[in-house]
Amino acid sequence: MSRRPYVRAVRRTWWLRQPRYVVYMIRELTSLFIGLYSAWLVIGLVRLAQGRTAWEAFLAATSSPPAVLFQLVCLAFAAYHSITWFAVTPKAMPLRLKDEPVSGKIIVGGHYAAWALVSLVVLIAAGV
Amino acid sequence: MARSNKPILWLPFAAGGLVAALVMPVLILITGLLVPLGVLHLPYDRMAAVAHNPIGKLMLFGILALPAWHAAHRLRMTAHDLGLGRGFAVKVACYGSAVVLIVAAAAALLAV
Numbered sequence: 582m583s584r585r586p587y588v589r590a591v592r593r594t595w596w597l598r599q600p601r602y603v604v605y606m607i608r609e610l611t612s613l614f615i616g617l618y619s620a621w622l623v624i625g626l627v628r629l630a631q632g633r634t635a636w637e638a639f640l641a642a643t644s645s646p647p648a649v650l651f652q653l654v655c656l657a658f659a660a661y662h663s664i665t666w667f668a669v670t671p672k673a674m675p676l677r678l679k680d681e682p683v684s685g686k687i688i689v690g691g692h693y694a695a696w697a698l699v700s701l702v703v704l705i706a707a708g709v
Numbered sequence: 710m711a712r713s714n715k716p717i718l719w720l721p722f723a724a725g726g727l728v729a730a731l732v733m734p735v736l737i738l739i740t741g742l743l744v745p746l747g748v749l750h751l752p753y754d755r756m757a758a759v760a761h762n763p764i765g766k767l768m769l770f771g772i773l774a775l776p777a778w779h780a781a782h783r784l785r786m787t788a789h790d791l792g793l794g795r796g797f798a799v800k801v802a803c804y805g806s807a808v809v810l811i812v813a814a815a816a817a818l819l820a821v
Binding site for chain 2: 625637
């Protein structure tokens with residue numbers, strides 16, 4: 582390796598040049614909202630551990646208009662994450678069954694089925 | 710060949726992406742819409758029972774820790790893509806906040 586490696590300058594706006602780069606950046610941005618909502622859930626868990634009063638205060642906080650607005654934004658990004666994550670699964674984890682490649686439609690469809698099942702189980706567990 | 714620490718970063722990243730894809734939307738739907746609308750109430754006793762149960766603890770930990778790690782890893786890569794800093798500071802900011810969340814979740818699950 583050379584002692585002064587050449588580092589090509591990257592313009593911070595490179596991703597605005599092409600629509601497909603912008604879509605890529607939106608996809609990457611979903612992780613920010615996944616992280617923020619994880620933090621909100623951890624706060625909820627900490628409040629649950631603190632007892633009944635703290636938990637009820639968390640439920641009131643999560644129902645406040647700013648929290649609802651924040652979570653609706655998170656929901657949009659989370660759903661976009663799910664859809665795009667499932668869309669690449671045939672490429673990310675191709676399956677073979679009896680030496681035959683499994684069709685991408687089946688892999689993606691399986692993920693959607695799992696998504697529906699998990700959502701249903703969580704809703705039932707939450708008391709729907 | 711030098712050993713790489715990449716799998717240690719990668720495995721929870723991929724698992725976190727899948728967990729986030731499968732459970733995050735419905736969880737946000739619950740805490741961000743169904744509870745505020747009064748459709749669901751998430752009573753303390755029911756939620757505390759889940760957090761007391763060993764399997765419940767494990768599931769809650771996975772649901773919280775894996776997506777947090779996924780987000781941290783991906784944000785680090787995105788910061789790199791955007792040419793924001795290089796190296797240590799970004800790593801500390803991303804993985805550090807994930808570690809804080811994961812430790813807080815583990816502590817709450819042990820204390821509950």
